[in-house]
Structures are given as structure tokens and as C-alpha cells.
Amino acid sequence: MTSILSTTSSLRIGGLASGIDTDSIIKELMKAQRIPLDRLNQDKQILLWQQEDYRAIYDSLRAFRDKVFNMKLQATYQARKASSSNEAAVSASANSNAVPGMYTLTVKQLATGVSKGSQAALPEETEGGLTKTLKAQFNLSYDNLTFTLEGANGKKDFSFNTNTANIYTVAAEINAANLGITASYDATLNRFFLTTTSTGTAAKIKVTNDVHYFLSGDKDANGGVGDPALESGNNTLKLLLKGDGTAYTGQDAEFDFGDATGLKSATNTITINGITLTLKQGGGASATITVFNDTDAVFNAIKDFVSAYNEIIDKINGKLTEPRYRDYLPLTDEQREQLSDEQEKKWEEKARSGLLRGDSLLESVVSRIRATMSAIVPGLAARYDTLADVGITTLSYEERGKLYIDEAKLKEALQKDPDGVMNLFTRSSENYAEKGIAMRLYDDVNSAMALISARAGTSSSYSTADNSAIGRQIAAMNERISTLEERLQQMEDRYWRQFTAMEQAIQQMNAQSAWLAQQLGMGQGR
Known part of the structure; x- marks a missing residue:
């Protein structure tokens, strides 16, 4: 006799002979066995979230480093402005190479095409x-x-x-x-x-x-x-x-610039000693060009830098002080099915909150950066050897390093001694402790980025292998998860074989019982 169960066992339809809900029983048995796997997946998710948080800070530090780099450049503090006494004849602008002063210009003819x-x-x-x-x-x-x-x-x-x-x-x-x-x-x-x-x-x-x-x-x-x-x-x-x-x-432009006479240019836009001139009128039109320090541009550059510093400090401090909700673990697939999208979102916000709270690596990054911003730059001839001297200070300890600018004091310093302010930021030295604020801070940010990269890797890495500390942890966890999933699959298969054997035995007994009943019925009929 062909067993009905044997033809359907590959489909795992249980209880045909016994009437038992085999599928539900095995699911409940496996639910208990899957608890270690669920815990592993939750631990892995926590590591992935930590890695994302680290990498977000890395990206923010990289953007901040670009700001710091600009503050290392002396050209940032040597911004110049130029004005023309006759805008109808010529307009002027100046770069950091322009020497402040007054220059005369006479335009004999403009450059033309055909x-x-x-x-x-x-x-x-x-x-x-x-x-x-x-x-x-x-x-x-x-x-x-x-x-x-x-x-x-x-x-x-x-x-x-x-x-x-x-x-x-x-x-x-x-x-x-x-x-x-x-x-x-x-x-x-x-x-x-x-x-x-x-x-x-x-x-x-x-x-x-x-x-x-x-x-x-x-x-x-x-x-x-x-x-x-x-x-x-x-x-x-x-x-x-x-x-x-x-x-x-066409014809070249012809002009005199101070004592330099008979100058020519194929275009009407010329740069001379860092001054860019746009010629607009020929025929002997003249103008006086005045070049002067652009203290507003330097002030705005420093202000933008301080703002960027406060943003990065605030972001890192936010992660260091973010509340941790240890009762909110990452959701399992089964738990997700029981929640609405909005409930799932709120749960996840709690679950991934505070994963870097009190993190020692980030604490060291903030401490070093804050120390640099309050440090003395030794060996400067000018009166300015700290940021506080030019009006950049902290107010309270509770604000964890946030800087404030006394705008009047900073502008006064830029007007009185622009080179002194520049040297405060840009002083170069082989000795870290003798470097200017921006030079020192640039080193600090690079060191911080290297530490974070070693801990969590970077999102911009072109390598297919993540050799960071967290990356190696995740890889090891993936192997454990794969091994455990294979073991659980074997266990589930074993349960199904056992229940299948039981169903086959019950079916055989039912068949024998039916045969006996049939034989007894035939005997009584005689």
C-alpha cells in the first residue's frame, strides 16, 4: 500500500494521519531554538548602527577639515579689495597678492574682435x-x-x-x-x-x-x-x-599703468600684480585704482570657521550624551510583523539612541580639539597668542567647548594687526606645540579621522574588505550566524523527519486496523 504521507512529505504537510498541527508544533519548538540566533542578529544590528554613527562623524570631520585647511592658508588673511574712481572706464578687483596702495590707469584703446x-x-x-x-x-x-x-x-x-x-x-x-x-x-x-x-x-x-x-x-x-x-x-x-x-x-587693448606705459593685452580683462582690471572705455579714459585690506572678508572667514567648529563639537557631544534605552533592542522579523510602520520607526529611534554614549574614542577627539582651541601659541611677536586675545572664547563648562565671538574685539584686532591674527592661526613649526591654531587643529582632525577609520572604516572606501575593528567583528558575527542558521535548519529537518515517521506509523496502524475490521465484518456476515 502506498503511503499518502510519503507522497507529500517533501511538501511538509503534517498531521494527515494523526490530525496533529505539526507545522505549529515545530514552529514553537524552533522559536525557542532561534533565540540565540535572534540575539546574534540584534548584536550585529547594533554594531552596524554604531558603524553608521562613527562614519557620519567621520564625514562631518572631513567637511570640517576643509574649513580648517582654508584657515591654514595665509591667503585667507590677506584678502584684498580694489576700487576704481571711474567705474565707467575700468572696474577692479584684487587677490591676496595685490599690494595695498593707489595706482593710476589710462586706457588708450580697448581690445576688439572682428x-x-x-x-x-x-x-x-x-x-x-x-x-x-x-x-x-x-x-x-x-x-x-x-x-x-x-x-x-x-x-x-x-x-x-x-x-x-x-x-x-x-x-x-x-x-x-x-x-x-x-x-x-x-x-x-x-x-x-x-x-x-x-x-x-x-x-x-x-x-x-x-x-x-x-x-x-x-x-x-x-x-x-x-x-x-x-x-x-x-x-x-x-x-x-x-x-x-x-x-x-582685431586690435589689442593699449593702456598705461602707473609708470608702465604702452602696455598691451589681447583681452579687456587684465591681471597686474594681483589686481584684475576690466577695461570698459578707451580714448584716454583714466581712473585711480585703490587696493586695501578686506578685513570684512577675513572676519567672515574666521566667523564661518568658528561656526563650523561649533557644529562639529555639537554633533560629537550630542552622540556622547545621547540617552541609551537598553530595554529597546533591535526588532526581530517576528516583532516587526506585530508593529505598525509608525511604531516600528519610534522603536528603532529608541533602539539606536545612545550607542556612542560616553565613547572613549570620541571623548579623546573632543578633548584634544578643545585643548587646541584654548592653547597658547608660543613665540609670537604680536600681542595675540590665544584665540581669547582676539575675542574668541567659551562661556560656560556646561556648553562643552562651544565658542563665542566678540565681534567688535575681533574686528579691532584685524584692523590693528592683521598679520598678528594671521600668525596666530597659521604659524608653521616642526614642533606641534609651537604651531598656529589652524595648523595644530588640522593635525588633530586628521588624527581623529584616522582613529575613527580604524574603528569603523569609512563610507567612501573603495576597498571591498572592511578591515576596521567593527568590520572584523561583523565579519566574525556573520560566520557565527551562518553556522547557527545551518545548525537550526538541520534541527528543523530532524523534527520534520521525526514527525513524519510518527505519521507513517499511525497511518500503517490505521490501515491494519481497517483491514482487521474488514475481516471481522466478513466473518460475521457468514
Whole structure:
């Protein structure tokens, strides 16, 4: 007799013979066995959350390090401003290399490029909503159009089929050649334009091999070349261009800067000794350029730095003092099924709170950074050797290192002795204890990042293996979880085999009982 159970045991349908809810019994048996696995997964999740918290602080420190780096640079404290007495003629700005003082400037001529446009309206380029071909628009008698165009970047031979190409095709191909010449067609004005992309004597437009005088003009009755007003249709685009190889070039700017006369530039924007000048008017226009220290820029840089410092300190202190709710462990899959999304979210917030509370590594990071911000920088000639001297101080111990700025005192220090303030931050030395505040703090932040990376790794790491301390813990835990899951699967399979054997035995007994009853019934019938 074939057992019904044997044909369905692979599907794990229990209780067919006994009526017992085998599945529920085995689930309850396994629930107790899975408690160690659930605990392992919870411990792993706590480690993953700790790793995320560490890495978030690492990323914040990296962003803060960029701010500190700027404060290491002397250029940050040497910000300059420039003003012009005649903005209509020239505007000015200055970088940190500019020397404060007053300078005279006279602009003899501006730098220009070359621009050639149709001297009269061209025939309409569209008809019935469609763009005409070159032949249709200009009533050309030839099929092939060729010419050579040369600009500052080189030259190119162009060829167009007048039966298929149109005026926009011509403009597009000239632009694609990257000759230093821009071509365009204004459909509103019905005019074609060629313009150099740069200024100065190197900028040029030169036309040759224009046998059909498409861009250029032929000689007129007066011996001139390229004047459409004197031509009778021999310059298709009506541009004032000669086709005999004449190069139309721009001009350089010419100016005097103090005693340096006869200076030239291919552009109207020039930088001289850290002063950037934008020339706007030629013809001998003059201006006085004044360069002075930009104390507002330096003040704002220091203010932004202090703000960034307070943010990073607040973030780390927040993790160090965050409350820990030890009764809220990470949820198991079974527990998640019993909670709503909102309940799950609130539970998780409690579960991952305070995982770095009192963390010794972060405590050491904060302590070192705070010590640096209150340290004395020895060996400075100026009166400023601490941040407090320039108005940057803490107020109360309970605020755990937060800094405040006495803005009036800081501005006064920047005005009286800008170099002294600069040296307070940027003093360089082989000896850590003799470095400026920013130089020392940069080292501190790098050390902190290295410690956190060793503990938890970084989210930006390109390595597939996480060799951090927490990474190794998680890897070891994954192996334990895998081993335990395999053991639990074997245990569950064993339970199913045992219950299956019981079901088979009961089924066999039921079959025998039914046979006996059948035999007894047959005997009574006789």
C-alpha cells in the first residue's frame, strides 16, 4: 500500500494521519531554538548602527577639515579689495597678492574682435513654413558652393550642395569647424553674421577661394572690393569681406599703468600684480585704482570657521550624551510583523539612541580639539597668542567647548594687526606645540579621522574588505550566524523527519486496523 504521507512529505504537510498541527508544533519548538540566533542578529544590528554613527562623524570631520585647511592658508588673511574712481572706464578687483596702495590707469584703446554682418537684408529664407535651399533663397545658378574660411584657430575648406543645403546649414558647419569664428543667421533681420570668438590682433576672419563671391565681394567699378552698395549682386551675403586673402583682424587693448606705459593685452580683462582690471572705455579714459585690506572678508572667514567648529563639537557631544534605552533592542522579523510602520520607526529611534554614549574614542577627539582651541601659541611677536586675545572664547563648562565671538574685539584686532591674527592661526613649526591654531587643529582632525577609520572604516572606501575593528567583528558575527542558521535548519529537518515517521506509523496502524475490521465484518456476515 502506498503511503499518502510519503507522497507529500517533501511538501511538509503534517498531521494527515494523526490530525496533529505539526507545522505549529515545530514552529514553537524552533522559536525557542532561534533565540540565540535572534540575539546574534540584534548584536550585529547594533554594531552596524554604531558603524553608521562613527562614519557620519567621520564625514562631518572631513567637511570640517576643509574649513580648517582654508584657515591654514595665509591667503585667507590677506584678502584684498580694489576700487576704481571711474567705474565707467575700468572696474577692479584684487587677490591676496595685490599690494595695498593707489595706482593710476589710462586706457588708450580697448581690445576688439572682428564682426561682419550683412549690410542689407537678404532674401527670405522660408516659404510656406519651409526653409529654402541656398539656390532657392538666393536664386543661385550654380550647384556647388565652395570657399575657404580662416580664423585664429586655423582654416577649413567648405563645400555645399546649393540644392540641399540652406543658410542654417552654412552657419552650423562653420561653427562646428571651431575656427575661432561664430556664424549666425538672424531670421528677424534677414542678415548673416560672422564674429570672432576672441579679441586682439590674433582674432581674424579671412576668406579665400570664394569663386562665387558667396561671403566676399569682387572688384567694383571704382576698384574697391567687397562693398555691396557698389556691387551688382556679386556678394551673396552682402558682407564687407574681400576674397583676395585679406585678413580682417582685431586690435589689442593699449593702456598705461602707473609708470608702465604702452602696455598691451589681447583681452579687456587684465591681471597686474594681483589686481584684475576690466577695461570698459578707451580714448584716454583714466581712473585711480585703490587696493586695501578686506578685513570684512577675513572676519567672515574666521566667523564661518568658528561656526563650523561649533557644529562639529555639537554633533560629537550630542552622540556622547545621547540617552541609551537598553530595554529597546533591535526588532526581530517576528516583532516587526506585530508593529505598525509608525511604531516600528519610534522603536528603532529608541533602539539606536545612545550607542556612542560616553565613547572613549570620541571623548579623546573632543578633548584634544578643545585643548587646541584654548592653547597658547608660543613665540609670537604680536600681542595675540590665544584665540581669547582676539575675542574668541567659551562661556560656560556646561556648553562643552562651544565658542563665542566678540565681534567688535575681533574686528579691532584685524584692523590693528592683521598679520598678528594671521600668525596666530597659521604659524608653521616642526614642533606641534609651537604651531598656529589652524595648523595644530588640522593635525588633530586628521588624527581623529584616522582613529575613527580604524574603528569603523569609512563610507567612501573603495576597498571591498572592511578591515576596521567593527568590520572584523561583523565579519566574525556573520560566520557565527551562518553556522547557527545551518545548525537550526538541520534541527528543523530532524523534527520534520521525526514527525513524519510518527505519521507513517499511525497511518500503517490505521490501515491494519481497517483491514482487521474488514475481516471481522466478513466473518460475521457468514
